[in-house]
Amino acid sequence: MSDGDKDDSVDPGKLAELYRLGALRSVHHPQRRSMMDQRRWVWLYLDQVELTVAAKNKIKAAYRFHGVLYGKEDVYSVEGSKPMLARLPSRSARCQLELLYHNLDQLMAERYRLSDRLNRTSRRHPVVKTFLEIPGYGPVHAMTFWVIVDTPWRFSTVRKLWTYAGLGLERNKSGLPKAGKPYSNGPVHLNWHYNRRLKNVAKGVATTTIGMGDNPFAQVFERLVARGTSPSNATLTVGRKALAVPWAMWKRGERYRSDLI
Secondary structure (H helix, E strand, C coil), X not given: CCCCCCCCCCHHHHHHHHHHHCCCCCCCCCCCHHHHHHHHHHHHHHXXXXXXXXXXXXXXXXXXXXXXXXXXXXXXXXXXXXXXXXXXXXXXXXXXXXXXXXXXXXXXXXXXXXXXXXXXXXXXXXXXHHHCCCCCCCHHHHHHHHHHHCCHHHCCCHHHXXXXXXXXXXXXXCCCCCCCCCCCXXXXXXXXXCCHHHHHHHHHHHHHHHHHCCCHHHHHHHHHHHCCCCHHHHHHHHHHHHHHHHHHHHHHCCCCCHHHC
């Protein structure tokens, strides 16, 4: 309840009204405390990745601020940073960049530590271990899919899973029909409310497998493009399959087979 006054004496009445109207939405929570703990570790890793990317962007922004241009140079490694630091106009500017590099080194060290933990954990859980057999699924994608979905039975159909991941289609329409004419439908578009991290799993697996080439996901993409499907729509289809395959394996208790794709 995000609108109106927020008060302990007001909220119970609002909740009772929503309950009578049948407007309360169910929210899924893992039933096992261990799953909540694993989810927190995955979230910590993903947050650490975002902090690392932000730190790298700050370094490049600092070079641009001081008028130091860069192209394909690796400005983040020790070998690549030395000539870049030497091009800075003052000692003060070099001290500022060295501080940003020190911050990046700390973030990268923690990221690698969390990554090692996810690698070990992904091989201890039988379900996640089967996900690792799917092309494009590494420990991070497999663990993220596992902790978000929690149980395959929370989605009665694979289309509901796609909608939850922002890969479902919806249509908005409004207005009264004109005399003798039906309602005018709006354009079909991807749903706007979704789980961002689950969508990133689908996008990551699709991008990785399409770039790798020789795998069933890439073959689906190439076949669709050859039939005239736009590359963006073909990538969307591969992303949907990237979620449908582990969901079906999990629900049926099966191992990965290429014909599932």
